[in-house]
Amino acid sequence: MAESPLIAIQQVSKRYPGVLALSDITLDILPGELLAIVGENGAGKSTLMKILAGVITDYEGQITLRGNTVRFASTREAENLGISIIHQELNLVEQLSASANIFLGRELRRPSGFLDQQAMDRRAGKLLAELECHIDPSELVRRLRVGDQQLIEIAKALSLETGILIMDEPTSALTESEVARLFRVIQRLRERGVTILYISHKMDEVFRLADRIAVLRDGRLVEVLARRETDARKVTHLMVGRELAETDVSSPRSVGDVVLEVDRLWLSWPRHARGWRLEDISFALRRGEILGIAGLMGAGRTELLECLFGASDEVPSGRIVLDGQEVTFSHPAEAREAGVALVTEDRKRLGLFAEMTVGQNITLCTLEQSLRGGLLSRGLEQQHAEGIVSRLGVKTACVEAPITSLSGGNQQKTIIGRWLLTQPKVLLLDDPTRGVDVGAKAELYRLMDQLCRQGLGIIVTSSELPELLTLCDRILVLCEGRQTGEFSRRDATEQRIMEAATMRRVSASACAV
Numbered sequence: 433m434a435e436s437p438l439i440a441i442q443q444v445s446k447r448y449p450g451v452l453a454l455s456d457i458t459l460d461i462l463p464g465e466l467l468a469i470v471g472e473n474g475a476g477k478s479t480l481m482k483i484l485a486g487v488i489t490d491y492e493g494q495i496t497l498r499g500n501t502v503r504f505a506s507t508r509e510a511e512n513l514g515i516s517i518i519h520q521e522l523n524l525v526e527q528l529s530a531s532a533n534i535f536l537g538r539e540l541r542r543p544s545g546f547l548d549q550q551a552m553d554r555r556a557g558k559l560l561a562e563l564e565c566h567i568d569p570s571e572l573v574r575r576l577r578v579g580d581q582q583l584i585e586i587a588k589a590l591s592l593e594t595g596i597l598i599m600d601e602p603t604s605a606l607t608e609s610e611v612a613r614l615f616r617v618i619q620r621l622r623e624r625g626v627t628i629l630y631i632s633h634k635m636d637e638v639f640r641l642a643d644r645i646a647v648l649r650d651g652r653l654v655e656v657l658a659r660r661e662t663d664a665r666k667v668t669h670l671m672v673g674r675e676l677a678e679t680d681v682s683s684p685r686s687v688g689d690v691v692l693e694v695d696r697l698w699l700s701w702p703r704h705a706r707g708w709r710l711e712d713i714s715f716a717l718r719r720g721e722i723l724g725i726a727g728l729m730g731a732g733r734t735e736l737l738e739c740l741f742g743a744s745d746e747v748p749s750g751r752i753v754l755d756g757q758e759v760t761f762s763h764p765a766e767a768r769e770a771g772v773a774l775v776t777e778d779r780k781r782l783g784l785f786a787e788m789t790v791g792q793n794i795t796l797c798t799l800e801q802s803l804r805g806g807l808l809s810r811g812l813e814q815q816h817a818e819g820i821v822s823r824l825g826v827k828t829a830c831v832e833a834p835i836t837s838l839s840g841g842n843q844q845k846t847i848i849g850r851w852l853l854t855q856p857k858v859l860l861l862d863d864p865t866r867g868v869d870v871g872a873k874a875e876l877y878r879l880m881d882q883l884c885r886q887g888l889g890i891i892v893t894s895s896e897l898p899e900l901l902t903l904c905d906r907i908l909v910l911c912e913g914r915q916t917g918e919f920s921r922r923d924a925t926e927q928r929i930m931e932a933a934t935m936r937r938v939s940a941s942a943c944a945v
């Protein structure tokens with residue numbers, strides 16, 4: 433007899449104005465399994481998970497949990513029945529500390545009724561330590577990097593002693609070593625019998641972790657496969673509905689003259705008299721070249737891009753020469769003016785304006801292009817936005833739709849589009865394909881290749897090494913703020929880059945012995 437399901441999703445549909453996000457989904461979730469949910473950007477993965485977690489309360493169809501029909505009116509109700517969700521777009525309160533976020537709404541109190549900050553910090557510290565995350569629990573969330581923030585979300589779910597854990601692209605901001613750490617945590621949770629629903633765009637993860645794989649396409653459940661009986665090619669085919677053409681970005685591009693030169697760049701830690709975040713970085717970028725920056729979390733990749741964009745909190749020392757002119761940017765607006773664009777890794781915090789439409793998010797930096805006789809022409813603005821939407825294949829009902837109505841990957845494309853409109857000379861991309869599906873990734877690679885052929889210089893970071901290896905003409909490796917390697921496309925291998933990326937730690941521990 434078949435195992436009775438822990439959760440039975442029956443004929444669930446979710447409609448938004450102009451979009452059928454989910455269409456008649458019927459799916460059983462078995463106790464203790466790890467079910468991967470895959471599908472292209474906008475396929476409906478997050479929507480389905482939000483329904484299960486009580487985030488979306490208004491839907492058609494029925495859900496039963498352990499045989500009882502449930503209809504959650506809030507995430508709190510779902511949590512009380514043991515279902516927690518770790519969102520794709522992090523959901524933390526930035527002005528609060530790590531521990532305050534973990535215990536938000538369930539604060540620990542002293543018998544007197546006052547908050548017991550110490551107890552919360554202690555418990556939070558313990559939970560985070562279980563995740564092998566060693567930050568100070570009283571540190572404000574906004575001071576932490578995305579990778580640590582993600583671990584706080586996981587700690588929060590752990591604190592609820594959840595029986596069903598939903599993870600919406602949990603590894604998208606993590607480096608390889610952090611992913612390995614997360615997988616150890618997942619393993620421990622599974623040993624405790626926790627049922628896990630795991631959304632990912634990364635086939636290697638899915639095939640490593642999952643017992644079964646549910647494939648969504650355009651809001652429908654296409655198929656549920658046992659992992660042992662399928663392979664990545666089949667799953668991708670079901671997701672996309674066609675064979676994916678190999679992306680050919682390796683045909684040689686002709687590289688032009690130097691467009692950006694960085695000479696002995698040093699950046700200090702804020703408020704610290706000693707120590708450097710970036711130490712003595714020098715390199716040149718040519719027109720038509722894609723330069724990759726590799727390194728582990730905390731290596732200084734984001735800091736380097738922020739320096740080049742005038743967005744670092746401290747002023748770096750050293751020389752930056754753009755197009756033959758020495759520049760110092762004290763604000764991103766100056767960098768943009770001069771022809772530098774940055775697509776940030778953390779789209780929610782630095783990139784997207786949640787209260788604006790898709791179109792407004794695209795044209796935000798280039799409103800001057802939509803002036804007609806000194807006045808803003810809505811028609812022109814719309815035309816520019818629509819141009820980007822069709823060029824990048826952004827999946828949206830229309831450009832007037834709120835940006836929050838787009839799936840994660842499509843939001844990312846929107847931000848890239850915004851910066852393309854500024855017609856930059858140098859484009860800085862900080863982990864641009866984070867959370868982007870396989871098909872859209874291929875589109876982005878092609879786009880970057882195309883832009884380079886038009887004479888743009890691109891600097892890109894990625895948490896996925898194979899991605900840098902396919903894309904880049906050259907790869908610079910950072911480790912703890914220092915340049916520890918540089919490889920041409922011909923010489924670059926995963927092994928060599930990882931060695932350079934961990935060089936300093938290895939030598940430091942060797943000294944300690």
Ligand SMILES: Nc1ncnc2c1ncn2[C@@H]1O[C@H](COP(=O)(O)OP(=O)(O)OP(=O)(O)O)[C@@H](O)[C@H]1O
Pocket residue numbers: 448449451452453471472473474475476477478479480520827828836837838839840841842867869
């Ligand atoms: N609040 C909303 N209002 C209108 N449409 C929405 C809203 N939320 C989601 N949608 C639409 O529903 C569809 C499914 O979105 P969903 O976020 O579930 O996709 P996803 O599979 O999680 O994609 P991704 O991989 O990009 O995260 C998309 O077409 C999206 O634009």
Ligand SMILES: [Mg+2]
Pocket residue numbers: 477478479520600839840
């Ligand atoms: Mg999603």
